[in-house]
Amino acid sequence: MIRIENVSKNYRGSNRPALADVSLEIEKGDFVFLVGASGSGKSSLLRLILREEIPSSGAVHVLGENLVGIPSRRIPFFRRKLGVVFQDFRLLPNKTVGQNVAFSMEVIGQSAGLIEAAVPEVLRLVGLDGKADRLPSELSGGEQQRVALARAIVNKPAILLADEPTGNLDPKTSEEIMALLDSINQTGTTVVMATHDSGIVNRYRKRVIELREGQIVRDEKSAGY
Amino acid sequence: MRFVWSEVRQGIRRNLSMVISVILVTFISLTFVGTAGLLQMQIGQMKNYWYDKAEVAIYLCSNVSPADVCPQGEASADLKTAVENQLKSPTLAPFIQRYYFEDHAAAYQKFQQEFAGNSVAKYVTAEQLNETYWVKLKDPSQSAIITESFTGFAGVEEVRDQRSYLDQIFGILNAASIAAISVAALMLASAALLISTTIRLSAFARRRELGIMRLVGASNFYIQLPFILEGVFAAIIGSLLASGAVVGIVQFFVQGYLAQQLPFTNFVDLGSALLLVPALIGSGVILAAAASGLAIRRYLRI
Numbered sequence A: 001m002i003r004i005e006n007v008s009k010n011y012r013g014s015n016r017p018a019l020a021d022v023s024l025e026i027e028k029g030d031f032v033f034l035v036g037a038s039g040s041g042k043s044s045l046l047r048l049i050l051r052e053e054i055p056s057s058g059a060v061h062v063l064g065e066n067l068v069g070i071p072s073r074r075i076p077f078f079r080r081k082l083g084v085v086f087q088d089f090r091l092l093p094n095k096t097v098g099q100n101v102a103f104s105m106e107v108i109g110q111s112a113g114l115i116e117a118a119v120p121e122v123l124r125l126v127g128l129d130g131k132a133d134r135l136p137s138e139l140s141g142g143e144q145q146r147v148a149l150a151r152a153i154v155n156k157p158a159i160l161l162a163d164e165p166t167g168n169l170d171p172k173t174s175e176e177i178m179a180l181l182d183s184i185n186q187t188g189t190t191v192v193m194a195t196h197d198s199g200i201v202n203r204y205r206k207r208v209i210e211l212r213e214g215q216i217v218r219d220e221k222s223a224g225y
Numbered sequence B: 001m002r003f004v005w006s007e008v009r010q011g012i013r014r015n016l017s018m019v020i021s022v023i024l025v026t027f028i029s030l031t032f033v034g035t036a037g038l039l040q041m042q043i044g045q046m047k048n049y050w051y052d053k054a055e056v057a058i059y060l061c062s063n064v065s066p067a068d069v070c071p072q073g074e075a076s077a078d079l080k081t082a083v084e085n086q087l088k089s090p091t092l093a094p095f096i097q098r099y100y101f102e103d104h105a106a107a108y109q110k111f112q113q114e115f116a117g118n119s120v121a122k123y124v125t126a127e128q129l130n131e132t133y134w135v136k137l138k139d140p141s142q143s144a145i146i147t148e149s150f151t152g153f154a155g156v157e158e159v160r161d162q163r164s165y166l167d168q169i170f171g172i173l174n175a176a177s178i179a180a181i182s183v184a185a186l187m188l189a190s191a192a193l194l195i196s197t198t199i200r201l202s203a204f205a206r207r208r209e210l211g212i213m214r215l216v217g218a219s220n221f222y223i224q225l226p227f228i229l230e231g232v233f234a235a236i237i238g239s240l241l242a243s244g245a246v247v248g249i250v251q252f253f254v255q256g257y258l259a260q261q262l263p264f265t266n267f268v269d270l271g272s273a274l275l276l277v278p279a280l281i282g283s284g285v286i287l288a289a290a291a292s293g294l295a296i297r298r299y300l301r302i
């Protein structure tokens, strides 16, 4: 599902590699915590999987696509099979909750009928029943992250990438978001989550990949932080 | 598509002043393009009309001709016969459609007509005006044959192809249309720059949306379309205004004024102006689509 082979990433203007000779494989339905200190390369790895960056060397295969050689006109179609959430939610402030979710269906050309049916359904799934007409600014941080999650999964992606999704949330809200991610994973979606939250990692006992200065120093099943 | 249109509307509202300046610049530049087109059409039309009528004049010596070309003064009857014989000779005759002789009296009459009301008409006498053989060639471009045979011919003061006067006039008109085209080219370049700046600003204002669109896998075409349509919309308005201006120039200035002032000249009509309209709109649209397409592609490199 995700196969990364001997990948190094050097950003221009920085002499230390963000990733150095990283290899890993993630199977369908896996839940993976990506841990490590700030600057250890977690976000860089997620960006490579999303094809926002290309590796300086090595190979990245995701959902059967070779992301180094993929022609740029195919990239949008590749990204439709992935969902992403970030620490800072990235909602459109002048669109309502419903419109924010609908936006990600509109821009890939889904029909109005399908959008009308799918948006309330996915909002109910993330626990935002009845909040479709609110603006993001009228919601708590946890609720905003639920909107972002709804937007990420409404197109039924095979893989969900989460870059510190609980980084801006209090522990109780973080727990709720984590429970949602887990339930999304239960339906068969592969989840890769970069996080600092040792409590969550320790409680859920999933596969943990630890990065340090761009290298994988640990890759364990059912592990802790 | 509903979504694309709402994006275009929003973009236009957000950048209204820039959109208006794009409209104005395309309007003015395409008006210059259209005017240059009209001038070219006018030149073409006049060339067709006048080149066919142009004749070669063989001016005979008169008693006021300069002594170095006409040492014998007024051309005598013998000299005139010699000129006429040369025109009838087998070397020249095949090129000549017809010729006729204009004597002092006819030249005087023509002069009085052309300069009626002008004070020179009062002072000129018939004897001062050249007697002339007017030669109409079968092919008006071959005037050199006549010029060569009669330059330096005894009793001939000068050989003049009327086309050389026409060429001067057309030269001036041509220069005017080249000037109009140069101004138009400069303004079109600034229109293109303005469009790409507008689009870039518009993309900057929407960078959040654009980032999310790319994350969820909107196709490049879908992302770029609203921006391109925004530029094209402004250019279409500008080119419609320019088309209106060009049609207005022909209707009110050329046909309404010039044609009344110079009734014997054939001017471009409304039909030719309407012919320019699709060309103006087409070039406006292509310019805007290319400028905004390039701008947004550079801004949105994946």
Ligand SMILES: Nc1ncnc2c1ncn2[C@@H]1O[C@H](COP(=O)(O)OP(=O)(O)O)[C@@H](O)[C@H]1O
Residues within 6 Å of the ligand: A011, A012, A014, A017, A018, A036, A037, A038, A039, A040, A041, A042, A043, A044, A045
């Ligand atoms: N766009 C970038 N340009 C240059 N350097 C970058 C860029 N993104 C990340 N880096 C560098 O790469 C390293 C890894 O960063 P990142 O992947 O963001 O780590 P993490 O997400 O684990 O904090 C850091 O040293 C960071 O400064």
Ligand SMILES: [Mg+2]
Residues within 6 Å of the ligand: A042, A043, A044, A163
């Ligand atoms: Mg990070």
